[in-house]
Amino acid sequence: MSQALEAIEKSLLTGQWLTNGSDGHSSVFDIARDVVDGAFHKALTAPLSQQIFSVRATCSSEILDHPLDDWLNKSDPSLDDEIEDELLHLTLAVACLHAFVQINWTGPDLDVKPLNVLVFASGSFASLNEDTLNQKSIAELTCCGEPAYHLTQGATFLRLAQILISGPYRHCRSVPWWNLRASMLHQQILDEPVAVPESVFSAVEPLTSSIAADPDLAARLHLECGLFQHFLSDNKSAADYFLRAAKASDLQYELTGALGKRTKYQQNEISQLVLLAESRSRDSDGPQSDNGQGFQDANTSANTFTKLPETFPLNDDTLLEQTEYTPSSTALPRSRLSHLDPSSQPALHPLDQCILLSLCLNVKNMSPSHGLTNEQMSAYVARVVSHPRNWTVHTMALLLRSRLESSRTRTVERSTLQLQALVEQMPTADSALSERLLYVHDIPLPSKWEMEKELAIQFLSLGVVRSALEIFEQLEMWEEVVKCWMSMGNPERGLEIVRDLLEGRKAEAEEVLSRAKTTTTERRETHSVARDAKLWCLLGDLELENAQAHYEKAWVISRQTSGRAMRSLGGLHFNRGEYSQAIMCLRRAVAINPLLHRSWFVLGCACVREEDWEGARVAFSRCVAIDDEDGESWNNLASVYLRMGEGEAPADAIDQGDLDANTEARNGHEIKRVPFSNKLLAFRALKECIKYRYEDWRVWSNYMVVAIDVGELSEACRALARIVEEKSGKVGGECVDEDVLERLVNAVTRTPLNADDAVEGDISAHQTPVNPSEGRGLFRRVSDLFERTILPRVSSPRIFRAYGRLLTWQSRWDEAIRAYLDGYRCSLAGTMEKGETDVKRWQEAVGEVEEIVDLLRNFGSRVEGSKWQLQARSIVRTFIGRTRDFEDEPEWNRLTELQDELRKEE
Known part of the structure; x- marks a missing residue:
């Protein structure tokens, strides 16, 4: 045995x-x-x-x-x-x-x-x-x-x-x-x-x-x-x-491109996404039928054929049923699968089809939500649909195709009809049970009720509310039934249904007869307390004035096991601003079911309001552990780290995090009081956050300030560039944090221009590692920041002066002079007009004039053929001519003396 x-x-x-x-x-x-x-x-x-x-x-x-x-x-x-x-x-x-x-x-x-x-x-x-x-x-x-x-x-x-x-x-x-x-x-x-x-x-x-x-x-x-x-x-x-x-x-697959046509009237072939895939040779593989009437699985006998799940044609006046690829037109001729013809690929083993469908799910999980994701997933699904080998696997492939097509106007009709056909085929005996069960554990096939629910949701998206309502009522999914009645403008009917369920009247009318019961008492004796609690929670959602009492009732009748009741009660307290009660309820909820992301997130927000930083850290850490693509939670976690105060950072907090996007980690005094280890954890959390909230300038602003504080100046430079790209069109020069910009320039210019001068002994600069956050390691990024991002978009005196210092460090004297002159032209002195009456502003402008003259005097002599004296005299003369109303001020003598000095130097 x-x-x-x-x-x-x-x-x-x-x-x-x-x-x-x-x-x-x-x-x-x-x-x-x-x-x-x-x-x-x-x-x-x-x-x-x-x-x-x-x-x-x-x-x-x-x-x-x-x-x-x-x-x-x-x-x-x-x-x-x-x-x-x-x-x-x-x-x-x-x-x-x-x-x-x-x-x-x-x-x-x-x-x-x-x-x-x-x-x-x-x-x-x-x-x-x-x-x-x-x-x-x-x-x-x-x-x-x-x-x-x-x-x-x-x-x-x-x-x-x-x-x-x-x-x-x-x-x-x-x-x-x-x-x-x-x-x-x-x-x-x-x-x-x-x-x-x-x-x-x-x-x-x-x-x-x-x-x-x-x-x-x-x-x-x-x-x-x-x-x-x-x-x-x-x-x-x-x-x-x-x-x-x-x-x-040993499944070989590759997502690549091939020339082809997707529409009936397309004249020129263009590159289309195609999945090339090939199974390894198996001894059990036998002949297959691909005639559209039936198919043979690898494990069936040669005379056993099974009817395919009904596949609906597209019947569109523009789109082709399938993409028509040019034979042997793969875009990567050196690929290991380049021998495959995209228009005529061999059939795959059913297990490999299951793997491709799962990889298709992985594309959805690991990619952002945009059109390319659907195109990628469609390539995986099309490769499986083209060669049916197993009834259940083909059903799953058609279901995935239906989901992908549900959002496009030209394919939504087939999507709905296909989904309805898949629902209706389940009770039929058109295929052997052993075949249906063969790969059922290897695909994410939904249950019958989930598939019917999906069809009802599809009807709702098309506005066919009555049909959706009938399905939800048949499935007794009362939350969705209530939503349907609310969408039809009759919320009272939804409330009546829930009350009838709780009081047994609806069971007597619809369920007792259908299930051949004599009384509702028997049903209610065996009724799940968890489901009763769910109905009380639903009643609380509908009757907001009595919501707290209904949620508490659900908690009691569930014998303190209903996570839904505590989640609802916690959310109610949070919305009322009762954060301590919300924390108590939500902690009970996550203790019952710790996998629900929303409960942890609201708990973290409540802890922030109560300044329970350790509790908030734990909550937001759990959020990102459940969903590591939750940028908002990463941002919030970073904010919590920056508010945890003195003390060592928790050892288990690395690589976890979150914060509200409207909250900036920007308070310089607070950041200075935070331990460096916490700042570093905040930096790592924000680094994860920007992957998923790339277009949110607030997150980039937080990231920039924290990066400066932990010495990651290269990342701060990158963050400042993103902020300018996102905000310059709306706020102009205000988008540039000039303090940060000057600090970046200081980090570059504090080291010698010659890299060998920065090292001691006989070793040369190329033998030492380059620090990307200072000196020449940072120079290229800062230079690109000025020349490619900031200067083409915005300008201000401090920006030009910072750029001038960077050029001075490089000994580019002529360009440095131009940068300083550009800064002067948009400064207070360069823009001051006749009729100015503010003495303090004029005094500040006098200082700017003296500063630009000194700069021309120092740098001008280093530029061959420079006529810096004429430039300086012109600046002073123009400024004097615009501000003669201040001749009685003591600083006026400084201007005239400066003008005389320039005449003598010339």
Whole structure:
């Protein structure tokens, strides 16, 4: 038995029976074969299986008061052989899990129900019906205050799978993998994702080395881990797993360009994005059919064909159905895939198609939201859609294409029709169940209700509110129902619906009859308290005057487990300015579910208002840990670091952060009191922030000031350039922080012009590292700042004088004189007109005249052929002529004496 264990486990994981024909001597083998083939009724009701699903006699009294975990006696082995007994438990867990997937994800309708599987000792449980059992399982699936979707079908199968997978196991090595799959499915039926125990991922790591010899199996493991991380919004980890999956499968792919046409009337071929991809050669690959009527998967027999999910044509008067590429027109002829013809690429293995669809998700995660992202994703999806190999994978590809096309006017019609067709195909039996389940864990296929919800949202975007309302009411998604009524101008109807649900009237009218119940009392006894709490929260959202009472009611009836109630209550207190109460509520909320970014963000803002800097640091650090592309949180974290005051910076705070964009870290006195370690953390946080808020000049201003303070002058120079680019058109010269500009010039000019003069001993400058924040290392960036960014846009006396000092440092005397003269022309003296009466302004202008004359006297002699005396006399004469009204002032004599001196020098 131990020799066949590995083969059976692999068969269960891959969905393909891999053992030989001599295995039928064991009943466990027969059950495993039935599970792989999708015959769940036969497997779950087999005599040997019935021993596992026998309900213990001790549960006969008040059975609904006992958790499902107590119903089964897992400690007593069903078989004498320990390995065989473990395999039986694992096989039945897989059967329950896939039965749950069939009824809620892939279809077609399931031919077995939980009460057909569970075996009771007597007829005392005749009153226990399927709906009551299902509602009990849904209540047990509530996790971290997040309710499971209350219309989930066959939830008992998922609970039974969880119970059976929980072990203990000593011989079956694939159990952690199945636990990963069960955890992923559990997450998908919750309202919001919740924290996953680290052991879920760490337990599958040892499998990586043990299955490394099987590239497809290794690729599947990496892919499923990546999809789980994607669902939890950990984009970086997901991207790493997806790349590891592609490497393990030896999938060759490259996004490149090829000449082609996209419209019917296009005359000239232009470069189009295309994804070149090629699978490695596999022994199991067989002939394929690509005639549009059906297709054959790699694992099916040569005579087994499956009907494709209906693919709607575009039927547009301008756009082509598919981009027409010029044969062999790839833009990169030296590419490793240059031998592929973009217009006729070979079909990919279904597993490689799954990997490409996941990489497509990674493009969406790791790229900003703009048109190029859709173009990139479309190239990945088009490569998969062009060669269907598996019913479920093709369904996922069509769904992704529908999402991409939903935002374009020429494709939105096909997008909606395609999505509707995908929803309607689920109950059909147009393909074998074993095929539908083959790659279901390797793609992010949404559940039936999520797909229907997506269709309703699509209807809403098109203004078809009534159709969307019907779908939401059928799915009993009451929040969306209320939004629909509000969009139709009838919020009172939404409020009435929620009150009817809480009081049981709506259940009596719509649910009791449809579910063949006799009274609403039974329904409400098994009703999930988490869902009741959610309804009270929804009522609080609608009745703002009684919102606090409703949220508190939700908290009480949920037995202090409703994270939604505390989130809503915390937000209410925050909006009222009651920040201490908001902090208390939000800390309870994040303790229940620490994965919700918005709760941490509002908590951080409340802590800032209360000047609880350490609490704000923790909150905003969690924000960026959940979503590292949240520029606002990075900015806020930087602000918190600059306000934490004296003391050492926390060791775990590096590379985390956030702050409100309207708050500037600009107070020089505060920054000086902050420890340097905190300033450095603020600088790193702002450096992350500017990646995601590149066009926000406030963030660049914060970054510039902090960079100056920590000595990163090169980055300060870059920041000042961005500020000028963003603001110069609106505010002119005010966009330049002249203090910062002069400090940058000082950093350059404080070192000798000759680099060798800055080092001691016999070594030369090229043997020493260049500091990018001073001297010649900073010079090029500062010079570009003046010549390419500032001077073409704005001007002021201080800017020209700073530029003149930079030119003086380079001994460019003629250009330096011109810069100083430009500064004088826009200074107070150069712009003073006749009729000026302000003595103080005139006295200041006299000083500027003397200064420019001294500069001409000092620099003019160094420029060959310079007529600096004439320039100086002209400046003095012009200024005297404009300001004769001040002849009685003492400074007037200084001007006349200066004029006489210039005449003598000439």
